Amino acid sequence: MELYKTNQLKIYNSLSKTKEDFKPIVEGNVGMYVCGPTVYSNVHLGNVRTFMSFDLVFRYLKHLGYKVRYVRNITDAGHLENDADEGEDRIAKKARLEQIEPMEIVQRYTVDFHQTLQTINNLPPSIEPTATGHIVEQIEIIKDILEKGLAYEINGSVYFDVLKYNETEHYGILSGRNIEDSIHNTRELDGQSEKKNPQDFALWKKADERHIMRWPSPWGVGFPGWHLECTAMSTKYLGETFDIHGGGLDLKFPHHECEIAQSKVKNNVKPVNYWMHANMLILNGQKMAKSTGNYILPNEIFSGENTILSKAFTPSATRFFMLQAHYRSVLDFTGAGLEASERGFIKMMEAFNKLDSVATSQTSSLNISDWKQKCYDSLNDDFNSPILIANLFEAAKYVNLLVDKKETITQLDLNEFKTTIHSFVYDVLGLQNDLQSDSSEKIAGVVEMLIKMRNKARDNKNWALSDEIRDELASLGIQLKDGKDGTTFSVN
């Protein structure tokens, strides 16, 4: 039987601002859409956190036995720099600055995006559509909205009529805004006189002569607006109403609000059942962002080449650091925090690596099924990974005590214990065991030999020699640990 039948998952829905029981539209199947990156520069750690949060969601849903279609787009048409801009988007601008084709920019940073997410061990989505690959679909949606009178055309551009929409619907339903408030509080921007109201947003923008990325349309040559691609691609691959829509908290307004409006007009149904928003990663007390220069790149962490960290950290340690905070909490990135997480992570993995050497007994001193249920309970409660990790630390301690023969476990329980740990650590949390990878069997053999020699020296009470062996190995990063049943070692 599928696990989801016995595990009622609760998801915090940004739309209702409450945790709700998760019930997919079609039993056993989940459609999930997550807003992907605009590929005009390298993804920074803040971007990675969001995608890793939804990777956890994806992995856990799959673990529960759901068949998941996970769609995450690549925004390769660029967004406008701002309203006042003469139709220049970020990708086109970068292409002009670097004197290359816009699609070279797209290619370069799409590759970087994929490599980075793979390095941190995110699973690829089921479908990864691009904005430029769905121009036709976007034009069709615009036509439909125009026909329904909720959009208007001016000088080759088409805008969504937010005020008219708000007469029958609530523009601001997701972000908790009222259109009346924003009318009085919108900052004045220059050069936007073309729109009827400042709140209106573009569905199609006319391309001027300089604009490189351009497509023909019923309204002339141009390119799609900022928010349309997600509506086009999510409904195309997941249907008019689908289960989960995710994205960074900073996309809640206006991006997701606009998506709701467009989709509601087009299909006249509620587009999404569960809205999920991942919170921001902050650095130096501020949100990480490309535009402000306040960011750190994942590769800078893995290589140690940066000014904030004292050393390099593995992708798994970095992932573990982020998983120790809940996805809806702001997480503060610091070198000290990462170091503390790494220490804990190494300890935990060292304990789990000893699982194979555990001896079994007639009874178990820990109730394995209770412990296992606590693990499930933690993730069932809106993907509470910090609680899951706390439970895993409890398991690690138990393993250490088992090795010391201070606790007991039956063979049957040990099998279930191992399977559960493996599932949660590797499959669900997506962590990797990078402790053993660089200790090849040959090195292990050499170290075992040195341990034997050292034991002889110890038997002869030749402490000088035994300590020399230990200290020399330590300086090479190999640590000896004398236990009751002999000496073991670990490679740092």
Add this chain to the structure above:
RNA sequence: GGCGUCGUGGCCGAGUGGCUAGGCUGGGCUCUGCAAAAGCUCCUACAGCGGUUCGAAUCCGCUCGAUGCCUCCA
């Protein structure tokens, strides 16, 4: 200015009416030739001020502070 979120022990971070996570750091102990590792243990907190309640870190109000969105953003 508008709409939000948050303020937890030395640090990071869960919890969100009574059962008071977890990790890192520091002190003590056990084990050990010494050390390391491991285990045990100690330092026991909820910004401030009021209120509701038998009982509040958790609910309500105010104050202070931080931060997100309101312009592209994960």
